[in-house]
Amino acid sequence: MFSKILIANRGEIALRILRACRELGIKTVAVHSTADADAMHVRLADEAVCIGPAASRDSYLNVAAILAAATITGAEAIHPGYGFLSENADFAETVEAHGLTFIGPTADHIRMMGDKITAKTTMEALGVPLVPGSDGELKSLEEARAVAEKVGYPVLIKATAGGGGRGMKVAQSASELEEAWSVARTEARTAFGNDAVYLEKYLDKPRHIELQILADNHGNVVHFGERDCSLQRRHQKLLEEAGSPVLSAEQRDAIGRTATDALAKMGYRNAGTLEFLYQDGQFCFIEMNTRLQVEHPVTEMVCDVDLVREQIRIAAGEELGYTQSDISFSGHAIECRINAEDPDTFAPCPGTVAVYHPPGGLGVRVDSALYTGYRVPPYYDSMIAKVIVHAPTRAQAIARMHRALDEFVVEGIKTVIPLHRRILADPEFQKGEYTIHWLEQFTSRPH
Template identity: 50%
Template sequence: MIKSILIANRGEVAVRIVRACKDLGIRTVVAYSSADARTQAVRMADDTVCIGPAPSQESYLNSKNLIVAACLKRCDAVHPGVGFLSENAAFAKAVEEAGLVFIGPKSETIALLGNKVEARKVALKAGLPITPGSKEAITDLEDAKQTAGQIGYPIILKAASGGGGRGMRIVRKESDLAGALALARKEALLFFADDSVHMERYLEQPRHLEIQLLSDGKGTVLHLGERDCSVQKNHQKLLEESPSPILSPSLREAMCADSVRLFKELGYRGAGTVEFLVEQDSYYFMEVNARLQVEHPVSELVSGLDLVQEQIRIAQGKRLGYTQEDIRFHGYALECRINGLSAGTLTKFVMPGGPHVRFDTYLEEGAVLSPYYDSLIAKIIVHAPNRDQGLAIMLRALSEVCIEGVKTNLEEQKQLIKSRPFTSGRFGTDLYAKVCEQEKK
């Protein structure tokens, strides 16, 4: 029985986990860096522990400090949140070896899925469609040229052990391949300590969709529908919605069934998502996110489930207490990420309210948006009976936001939601470039 959890993360997700634990009557210990001493999660937790100075390598990525903190504070379990060490197999294994519960998939599952080449092999074995690509990591430039010739340009190079747009390069002709390969490898080594990359055919304007799943590791796997995450800037998500406006019932059913089958094949335990690229009536497996995702509130609002609480229950060894038929989807949900474009002190910070609006943040007026970490200030999530009403509620919510002291992407988000391609539901991953970047020109 888990009675006390160390939250090995920061920001809005740390606040989110604290709230879920309090609802379950579980004691919370927030691990924080010196830069985060005055954030909401630290104030809300039952106990806290400083795990190092501001730089991530010395705090949130310092697995030894985190495990020692969990033991000193007599915690039963560690929740890794999102990012940082949440998909680090070595950290998950070290947590387990310390006699603690890791609230996430088994370490061997994380290790398997953390390598995109191996993940594609597992997906192919489970019968999922994948984009044409290299069967193994690219070994050298000659291998890259030969593989690209077989696949056909344009191609995309991806870090085998990473994500989030890091170690990723699009190549449209062979003369650009050598430089792109060198840069992709350099960035992969910098961010993931592994310079191996693999190659796939690049789809020009696909939709980016993901299926949210819960699996108890005892044979029951449930899906919570899809999230459309196609609106991105530099491969970083900006808007997420459910249901997707472009999926037919038959395509949705096929993608969900494939995702459930894959998780059963893996013997997966916990919450996770299967990501796909969709082009017209075809879809292709991209990767598995073996963790909670930033956009999880979208699925919570349409399904009525608390994903963090479900993660904790599964980690305790409990079975999912319902079947797929018990899951009922209600209405439409949209999440908008408010990002800072500069670091600084929030001299004014007013978030929206009113019916059908939820916002997740870790900041308040007078707080500092740190230059050391990601730029997310807040997530605004709305729920409505249908998409048109959802967009109207989101625009109302965005109009209520007032942030001073730092530059934000607030106006860009309004532009995107008001744009004709977005309101029509017919757009690709180039929407930001078409709407916001062309506006600047």
């Protein structure tokens, strides 16, 4: 086991990793920008190193500074968390080249799954079902038209290097295809420096279902069930559940076997999440995230597992020590992402937290690095906390989340807590009758 780990991240995820390290008896090194000098993970870590000014490119994306911090502090491994460098294959490769351990998958697997076309062709070859579409990158508009006619409209043009909803455009008919093709490529070029696109059949009422995987270096692969992440705005998740209101245990087991078999054949290691669109009883693979997910706590709550602890154990060369039959699922969990945003306009609202009082009680967990007097900086993602609840049933989990949000006090800045209250009170949500398009429609309604 490692004696010291550097945490190459900030905010609640840095604190989450720090806590797992503490319970394993591992010393921690926090890196931070000048804007995060007073951050909670910096205060609680055994050592802290400033790696640059506020801008991410000069600090949390500064590979040389991070590696220098690891070297001078004697860290043996680096945990990237999520975001920033977590899915940067070159970073993972460089970490290993410097004699350190990257707590995550191999650089080859990060690279393979980071390109959506390669990811899809790889998974298809391993028996994982896909959304109907092009076999790979589209070379011309004429080729796009031919594929669209074959799979049928509406279709979705997607950037091969895409993420966060950028480089994605829907064409409802042949007359809209040229504009969708042009806009998607322009967005992709601007956002990713790569204008390669491919085409998929556009599903009109899918759920976004993802499967949590862990794999060790000894050929053992298990899954920890599904998360329903269908409540999204502009392809950004806002509320997640484990398990999904629409899946049966039999469906979970079936897709779980397919996914674990595929990753075992790949020789995958560490944590990963396979994401699917689910409609009319069919799963269609869309992408794989080769890292820890923001929404991992709902899985932890229903499976009673510390996923970060498991990541560290795997990276240290330990075996999982359990099989799929040892994993059980208990109750229902819901996570609400609390963003420092206006709940109606979604405009970011950085500033000083005048009062902070998190909720508590049975089955309530809050992952946050906030404290009274903390200044939420304007330079990074607006998520400032996650409220996670667990209860025996979904209805009880909804009631518990209502109660928790009513207790949650964050003054001095605006947050999306009022929006979460509205969602939880909606009859369609309470019945589990929503798709990936539901939240966009919900937020456009007058209230």
